[in-house]
Structure formats: C-alpha cells, structure tokens
Amino acid sequence: MSETSLDPADWERFRRLLHDAVDGVVDDLAGVREKPAWRPVPQRVKAALREPLPRGGEPLETTLARFGELIRPYPTGNRHPRFFGWVHGAGNAPGVLAELLAAGMNANVGGREHAAVYVEREVVAWFAELFGFPPGASGILTSGTSMGNLLAVVAARDAALGDGARERGIAGAKLVAYAGRGVHDSVAKALRIAGLGEGALRLIAANAVSGIDADALRARIEADRAAGERPFLVVATAGSVDTGRFDQLEALADLCAGHELWLHVDGAFGALAIASPKHAHLVAGIERADSLAFDAHKWLHAPYAVGCALFRDERAHRAAFVSSPEYLGRSARGTAAGAPWYADYGLELSREFRALKVWFALRHYGIDALGASIARTCDLATTLAARVRDCDELELLAPVTLNVVCFRAHPAQIDDEAALDRLNEAVAIAVQESGAAVLSTTRVAGKRALRACIVNHRTVEADLDVVIATVRTAARDAGAAHR
C-alpha cells in the first residue's frame, strides 16, 4: 500500500498477482468437469471464516492464498455440467473478462454522463428488440427477476392509483392481482413489499401444459369487481419454476386489454425461449405485455447477478421511481447530463456496471448461438425424460414442456406415498453428497419430486446417464437403509 493512498505501492507487483489470479481462474474453469458437482463446506472452513474484524492488514498474496484454500474449492456448483438444481446459469468466459474490466472502471451507473450508461441502453434496446417491445419502451438491468417483478408490481400499482399515489401511498385502495397457481413466490413477496399483502394475490387454477385457466380468471376478476375490489394486475408465467409451464400470453393479453389490467410477464428463465426458433411459440404474445422481467444469469449464462425489466410505457415506468432532489440535479451538459438516469427507473441510486457482461456475451456469441444452446438444453431434458420412462424404478411426474424434468425413484416394492416422499428426499441428498450431480426437489401434485432443470451449456448426453445411474444407486441404498 502506498503511503498517500490505498493504491499498491508497487503496481508491477499487483500486476503479477493479477496475472497469477487469471491462471487460477482459467485452470479452475477449464477443469470444472473433473471436480465434484458440489461438496459440503467443511467445519474447518466455516470455523476459519469466523475471525474478528481485521485491524491490521496482510499482504494481498496472503489473502489470495486464503481464498484459494477456503473459498474456491467450495462453489455453489452451478458451473458443473451435472448441476441440475433449481434454475442456475453456468457462467461464461466473456462474463469473466467483462467483470474484470468493469471492476477496473468502477463505474456507478445510477446516472450521469459516461460510457457505461450507453452500454446499458444498448443492452436494454437489444432485449426490447428481441421481445418485440415497441419503440418508446423502457427498461433497466436488475439483479434478477425478483427485483424485476417488484419493479413491475410497484409501477402497475402506481399506474392504477394515478397521480395521488406518490404522496398518499395506497391508503385504503383495495387493489388485487392475479396469477396462476405455481407462480413464483417473488410475486407474492413483491405484493408484500409494496404494502398490498399476500392476500392481494388471487391464485387461479392452472393446467400443467396450457397454464392459467382464462375463463376462471375472467370470472374471478368480475366477481372481485362486483365485490368492490380493484383488479389491477395479471402476472403471467413464462416457464414456471416447478415444471416449466407457460401461460398463454395472447389470451391473457386479450383479457387484460378488455379489462384494463396491467399484464406483467414473469419470464425469469422461460422468456428466453424466444431465442430458440423451435421454442419461441411458447411465448407468443409476449410483445403485448405491459412489463416483462427475466434473467441474463440463467439461460444466457452471464455471471451472477443480472436480469432485466422491460416496460411498454416509459412514463409509467419512470413515474413510479423518479426523484430529483437538489443534490442530484440533472444538467444538459457536464458530468450530470445523461438524463434519464437509471436511478429514475428503479430502486438503486448506486448501480454497478451490470450491462458489460451481457454486452460481451451478446456480441461474442450472438443471440442465435445462445438460442441454439437453449434449444440443446431442452433436447437434453426430453432425452432425460425418455430415459426416466425407460426405467422401471423411476417415474416421470410431469410432462416436459421445456427444460425441467420432474421425476422420482419409485421401487416396485414401495407404494406408500409418505414412504416414497421420504425415499426421494434421501435420494436428493445422497446424489448431492456423492458429488456426481445435483438435483433439487419440489412437489408435483402432492408428490415429492426430484427436479432436474437443465440450463447448463456444458451438459452433454453422457451426463444424463451418470445422473440416471446415480439416482438408481442412491434409491437402492436408501431403500436398503430404510428396510
């Protein structure tokens, strides 16, 4: 450390260290297939990460070595080609490059006039083009779809309440929102944050393939209106997290237009099906949404965390989030130019340069190759479902509409549902702890399911065989242990 700043006393020593770090990162990534898909964090590591606040410092080389010993060996696991848990992107090389460059620039993209703002505008415009949003649409990169859903709920709420909302809040307004059963929990959470409560969410029956029952939805809206409630929002799901189900967006857009409701699409991972010609039909009508939230760290594999929220009506978007105190005055020239500022479009005033990693990936791969990668993971899911069907000891629990396979171990000798639930919970843990693969669990029609969500661009067909074999072994071992 220099005497007069926090900069390195010797930049060349820092340069060497950063080069060493590059070799560590590339070696780690290139060898990811050879490592466990996941492994527990040892108690020794947890204990070592409980030191008191450092008063004095240590050489950066020491900190780097500590990272290599305690942190790098215990990753989330999502980079591994047999990590099928939840919905996790696998990361990509352009993203690593971009994060290094962005850290060097240390931009604050809350506003003002500098290149990072224009990179974000380009990325948002690319997404608006991809989804067919009209000219005049606006958008912002978020940390992910939970945040995007919250932005949409707040913008829809304020649009429904009109001019007084900013000052008065929701007061006694009896706003209600609608979504299909199986909608992501972040939607109910957004309603809680926005002061409306989870009780404001009406869950409508939804079919595992065709999604929300539009007739049931229409009837519920009319009944609520008749009862003095104020319907304001329909949340459609493009790719449900449990089974990968798609609501019918054209029908919902018609219904929302007829009832003057805001249509928001939660497309966390599924919206990007639009990039695959074979799957784009699943999101037909998405261009008619009032807002859309989706992630770039899932099927586009940008490093965590980056998503996007798009809004059809820029004024409604900005009205919900803009503020202009004196100390943030905009000007036509100088550093404070660049209006509208991204702070006017979301919750954050200090904002990192999230756009660069998406910009690098879209330029380097092009959307067509990214779409082909998405299609490959769907093909693998179809293949995995076929392998499950071919295996007497396994049972497929839901049709595969996209990239999610819900199945369970079902040995012939067990027919008690509670026992099957326990068995499959044990199987999920055993598979994870084996290091061979990661599956998560969910419940499908009341049954405990193993859930394989294939997002990873590194997955190949041979990985599916490993997963099937690992599940079968784990089920036999667990069954034997339970006897």
Next chain:
Amino acid sequence: MSETSLDPADWERFRRLLHDAVDGVVDDLAGVREKPAWRPVPQRVKAALREPLPRGGEPLETTLARFGELIRPYPTGNRHPRFFGWVHGAGNAPGVLAELLAAGMNANVGGREHAAVYVEREVVAWFAELFGFPPGASGILTSGTSMGNLLAVVAARDAALGDGARERGIAGAKLVAYAGRGVHDSVAKALRIAGLGEGALRLIAANAVSGIDADALRARIEADRAAGERPFLVVATAGSVDTGRFDQLEALADLCAGHELWLHVDGAFGALAIASPKHAHLVAGIERADSLAFDAHKWLHAPYAVGCALFRDERAHRAAFVSSPEYLGRSARGTAAGAPWYADYGLELSREFRALKVWFALRHYGIDALGASIARTCDLATTLAARVRDCDELELLAPVTLNVVCFRAHPAQIDDEAALDRLNEAVAIAVQESGAAVLSTTRVAGKRALRACIVNHRTVEADLDVVIATVRTAARDAGAAHR
C-alpha cells in the same frame, strides 16, 4: 466457442486474452491521475453503441478491442484524485482482484450451502463488530444504501403492523415516519415503494451542525399520536449528502426507546466515520439503532456496488422477507442446507458474490488503515475550506463537519443571488468540462453551491490547489461571458 458448449474452443487462447485484459486494467489504473477527471461521451461513441441485436457472433478479441475504443476512455470519473462530485468511492486494487475471482466462481449467494455464504456472514459479522451491534444481530450485503433503507423501512413497517402484515398489507394503517430536513431522498422513495407514500414522512427542522431538533421531533410525534396517526420510525442521518451533517444518535435512541419507535440510521457514507478514532464521536450511539444502512463502495472503496444493512433483531429482519415455497425447501444436509438463506433477509433470490471484494479489502488493508484514509479525506476537506476562506473571490457556505465542502464563486462585483446561482452553475459545468476536476452542485440555505465531497484515497493536498485555481479561472471566464 466449443461445438458442444459456450466454453472457449481453446482455453489457452482465452487465457492469453485475459492476461492482455489484466495489462489493460493495470495500465489504466496506474495512470488514472494523468487522464482527465471526466470527459463527455462523444456523439460518435453514442452512435456506435446503438447497433441492432447481434445475431451472429464475433471473436472475443474484437469485442475487447471495441471496449477499449468506446467504453474504457469514458469512465464515470470517480477513480480520479480530483473527482469530488456527489459521494463516489474511488475503487481499489483488491476489489479488482476479487471481482475477477468472483466472476470465475459464479456463485449465487441467495442461499444454499457453499463458501460464498460463509464469506458474506463473516463480512456482516465484521461490520456488526465495527458498529457495536449486539450478538444476535443480523445483516445482509446490498447494492447500496438506497436498498438498505428500503429493507429497513419494510422491516420497521411490518414490525409495527404485527402478524397480520404479511397477509393483509398495510390496509388503512396510518403509519408515519420522521427524519430531519436534508434526509436522503431514498428514504422518501422507500416509503413510496412500501405503499406508505411520501406523505407519511414528517420532515423535522434540523441544524447544520447538531442535526434533528429533538424537541421538535418529540412534539410532532405526540401531536401525530393525538391526531390518530401511528408513528413507527425515525430515520437518523449519519453524514447528510448535502453538507455532511450528523444527527445526535444518543438523543434519538433515547427518544425512540421512550416512544417505542424503530430507529433507523442512514449512514450511507458517514457511518464509516467510526473507523477513524478522531471522527468516531460523530456516530456515538449508533450501536443502539434498530437498523443501519451504509455503503462499502464509498469510503471503503470496494468496486461498485456493495453496501450493508444491519438489524438489531434478527427475527424482525427475517419476518419481513422470508418465504419458503416448495421448490426452495431447505434441508439439514446437502446443497439446500445453509439456512437461513440470504433470500430470507432481502429482496433478491439470485444474489451475486458481493462479499468477496469487501472481504479482500478488509483483510488486506485492515480497518485501521481504512480509517486513516477516511481521516485523511476529512483533513483535506478542512484544508480546502481554509483555502476557500483565504480567497476573496470564493465564499464558504456551510461549516465542514466531515468531508464535504460547500462553497461558491462570489466575485465582488456580483451581489444578485440569481446571478450568483447562474454563475456557479456555469462554473460547475466549466470545471467538469475542463477535465481538471469534478464538483457537483447543491443548494445550501437557498444558495446554489459548488459541492466538493472528498472521498478519494488518491487525493493529495496539491490537488486542492488545482481545484481552487480551476474554479477561479472558470468563475472569471463565466463572469466575463455574462457581462
């Protein structure tokens, strides 16, 4: 790109590219003083960043070259030793290293069992220790204090409303909050987002040195209670953004305890005065807050964006944000262990590995050296204020309590306030466009002020002379142009 994945077909080629990028980043950082403090983004660059969505790809080398041509030359400016605009951290070398490593790991820190979760816990524990929060306190790293203030407002709101809040929302609850005039706008915005509206914020008179008038606050709370409102929250400011003012936290903590109100401290940059023994008295009593939000990308210089929110009562914190749908079930073992998950403590389910850059900085520098750096910037502000006082053409507009100097050009021949406002607006732009320095503007007691907020660890005394000389020249030029 490989045929079967998005990974590089040749990892060694990618490794060379990343090494090239390291040299670019280090050269850029080591030379930051020699570049303009800020410069406008040319129209040519803005036009080049408006291409259609890339369908096909391009070599990563091409994308990197494009970054070097269009993006890197036009940064926010905050790394430069004479960037004094708003409150911007300058970045640091350990942060660049950490962001590279984090991008390689691609962790999702929303939850589950992996090392990044334990790094975040250690960093949160370090901050809790620094601020004297009790055992049992909880915390989460956020993108910054705007988000931290929102988390605090929501947690305080739900704590006031009790068990029904989750389901019913705020319904007709007449909740009101209090803060001193000059409180950051993100507090009013958080009340809007939370459904309470800006009208729920009572602005109390505040002195430029001693902060909120506690007697006026007490009287207002009692009057509101008498009128049937429900006071629930006092937001204290530790380092106001306009002048660097501190509210008296001990007095406010006493008052809140007596009235059963939640005390939140917005300490965006000022809270970290605690790390400097000479300035820690400014935040005496901060350990009594119910919640505290502050940034690590300002005075700790972690690359954007990272802040922290601390909560005295873990249960109140978690109650506001927890949810546990089936597909996110926690388990005692396996990948889904690691409860409580960070998703239970905030708005984000997908979360980047924000902790690593803070962990690297705190370990490498130690808090004492970071505190000394903070003290240096305060000394520089005092010195700058003295230079302003020594100069007939300049006028100091507020006492310097920390690191913020509000002043203006005030030529002897101009005494019209509107003309002085216009002059100083022109001076701010001219100084920015000169590339010599960046000052922002605010309003102090109705007067347009040039605002120098010295945060940068690279700033030295000679930089202050450059700023004074640049402002004087700009004021003379602008005065001549106006005549």
